[in-house]
Amino acid sequence: MSDNVDNIIEIERVSKRFGRVVALDDVSLTVKRGEVVVIIGPSGSGKSTLLRCINHLESVDSGRIVVDGIPLTEAKNIDKVRAEVGMVFQSFNLFPHLTALENITLAQRVVRKRSQKEAEEIAHQLLAKVGIPEKANAYPGQLSGGQQQRVAIARALAMQPKIMLFDEPTSALDPEMIKEVLDVMLDLAREGMTMVVVSHEMGFVKAAAKRIFFMCDGRIIEETTPDSLSLAACKEERTRQFLSKILI
Amino acid sequence: MTPDEIRIKRITITATEEVKPLWERIDRWWLLFFAVLLITSLLILYRPDPYGRIFVFLQDGIRVTMSITVVSFLLILLVGLIGGLGRIAKNPLIKGIASIYVEIIRGIPLLVQLLFIYYASPILLRDFGTKLIGLWPSMANRLINIKLNPFGAAVAGLTICYGAYMSEIFRAGIESIPKGQMEAARSLGMSYFQAMRYVILPQAVRVILPPVGNEFVALLKDSSLVSVVAVADMTRRGREFMASTFLALETWMMVALLYLVMTLFLSRIVAYLERKTSFVR
Numbered sequence: 001m002s003d004n005v006d007n008i009i010e011i012e013r014v015s016k017r018f019g020r021v022v023a024l025d026d027v028s029l030t031v032k033r034g035e036v037v038v039i040i041g042p043s044g045s046g047k048s049t050l051l052r053c054i055n056h057l058e059s060v061d062s063g064r065i066v067v068d069g070i071p072l073t074e075a076k077n078i079d080k081v082r083a084e085v086g087m088v089f090q091s092f093n094l095f096p097h098l099t100a101l102e103n104i105t106l107a108q109r110v111v112r113k114r115s116q117k118e119a120e121e122i123a124h125q126l127l128a129k130v131g132i133p134e135k136a137n138a139y140p141g142q143l144s145g146g147q148q149q150r151v152a153i154a155r156a157l158a159m160q161p162k163i164m165l166f167d168e169p170t171s172a173l174d175p176e177m178i179k180e181v182l183d184v185m186l187d188l189a190r191e192g193m194t195m196v197v198v199s200h201e202m203g204f205v206k207a208a209a210k211r212i213f214f215m216c217d218g219r220i221i222e223e224t225t226p227d228s229l230s231l232a233a234c235k236e237e238r239t240r241q242f243l244s245k246i247l248i
Numbered sequence: 249m250t251p252d253e254i255r256i257k258r259i260t261i262t263a264t265e266e267v268k269p270l271w272e273r274i275d276r277w278w279l280l281f282f283a284v285l286l287i288t289s290l291l292i293l294y295r296p297d298p299y300g301r302i303f304v305f306l307q308d309g310i311r312v313t314m315s316i317t318v319v320s321f322l323l324i325l326l327v328g329l330i331g332g333l334g335r336i337a338k339n340p341l342i343k344g345i346a347s348i349y350v351e352i353i354r355g356i357p358l359l360v361q362l363l364f365i366y367y368a369s370p371i372l373l374r375d376f377g378t379k380l381i382g383l384w385p386s387m388a389n390r391l392i393n394i395k396l397n398p399f400g401a402a403v404a405g406l407t408i409c410y411g412a413y414m415s416e417i418f419r420a421g422i423e424s425i426p427k428g429q430m431e432a433a434r435s436l437g438m439s440y441f442q443a444m445r446y447v448i449l450p451q452a453v454r455v456i457l458p459p460v461g462n463e464f465v466a467l468l469k470d471s472s473l474v475s476v477v478a479v480a481d482m483t484r485r486g487r488e489f490m491a492s493t494f495l496a497l498e499t500w501m502m503v504a505l506l507y508l509v510m511t512l513f514l515s516r517i518v519a520y521l522e523r524k525t526s527f528v529r
Binding site for chain 1: 431432434435439442447450454
């Protein structure tokens with residue numbers, strides 16, 4: 001399985017418990033290069049935990065995760081993998097003591113060892129790409145939620161990751177700001193970025209997703225595609241129940 | 249209006265509200281400081297006998313008190329940082345050592361710690377030296393002939409004691425930063441220490457600045473305890489002056505005023521820094 005170079009993420013039989021709660025129960029999933037995969041499911045189903053396991057923000061109890069050919073087992077590999085995997089959080093997690101520009105240049109200088117000048121050039125390009133070139137010197141506290149999340153995406157992209165993980169990137173945003181973030185994500189998808197997205201934004205799912213996984217109680221109970229994402233096409237009763245609430 | 253415009257408007261409104269008249273913007277506690285400074289100066293200038301004499305006699309002591317406070321404080325910050333990081337370490341051994349240090353030291357009065365270091369620890373070192381004589385003669389001899397420098401012993405005592413409290417302040421400050429900050433830094437590929445240095449500590453410093461400043465003021469006052477271990481600080485000089493002149497009221501009045509001038513000044517500086525480094529989250 002791991003010989004297949006097309007697979008950039010391989011998750012094999014992963015389980016994870018928090019105390020007595022089973023967060024992930026024997027989950028297997030592979031993602032191909034350039035693929036956009038969306039994970040949906042009710043809260044507490046393990047979507048975020050699965051995403052956080054991919055860059056080892058959570059460790060797994062059993063099973064194996066290989067990212068771009070690097071097994072996530074030893075401590076040495078973890079920083080290597082993290083530099084290849086960008087992550088965008090629900091709560092943005094920008095560094096509030098740094099400006100937007102400094103947020104984007106910090107890891108470039110510290111981890112990628114780029115010069116201040118080079119890092120700033122890249123940061124300005126990325127701020128333009130996410131549509132807020134004029135906010136370079138603003139602090140996160142002076143930005144709207146949508147702008148903050150776009151800076152966070154730029155910050156992750158500055159590391160030139162091969163994979164981008166999105167953990168409910170629009171759940172903390174006002175409806176008006178959701179679109180500006182989704183547009184940036186759609187652009188990324190079109191450019192061929194490998195993306196794993198936890199989101200219930202059906203507009204984005206239909207426009208960008210290649211495959212959709214439905215999670216429930218720590219398991220992937222159904223896999224589907226945007227075309228067949230309808231109540232009638234889903235096999236599992238639980239999936240239909242959930243979809244009936246989010247599909248209008 | 250777009251949400252951005254609403255936001256900008258909100259910022260502008262708060263900005264205009266914050267412009268207050270000059271007399272309201274000045275920290276009025278400065279007045280107390282200047283009043284005490286004035287009383288002290290007037291006493292020294294217009295009642296040179298005995299206040300001027302006391303002041304001249306205390307001058308060396310003031311210098312000792314200041315340098316012991318500053319030197320100890322720099323070391324305390326270092327111990328506090330290491331101790332604070334130790335308290336939140338995942339490694340159980342490091343965490344255990346840091347926790348035992350904090351718990352034990354906080355349970356012993358500073359005065360007893362100072363007496364222990366100055367009078368008891370040389371005996372311990374000498375005993376240890378005698379046992380070591382066969383194994384490592386040069387080191388053994390050094391330990392047997394050890395003579396503690398009072399200044400060094402005082403700094404060590406204050407550092408060990410205050411370092412424990414400072415560790416707790418650093419721990420609380422680091423823990424007050426949301427977990428997502430560390431996660432975001434690590435997810436960008438930074439190591440634990442890089443994340444601490446560039447992301448967590450710069451934010452924690454703003455949180456811990458007020459308690460750290462208070463510790464500095466408290467340290468200045470507690471440094472008077474070092475007078476029991478033969479350090480000629482301001483308090484000890486006061487005792488010496490009183491012993492030779494029997495002017496108890498005047499001597500201790502002067503000593504108290506001088507401590508007050510220093511602590512009131514420092515409190516204002518701390519308050520100023522606090523306001524200056526606060527930021528919008």
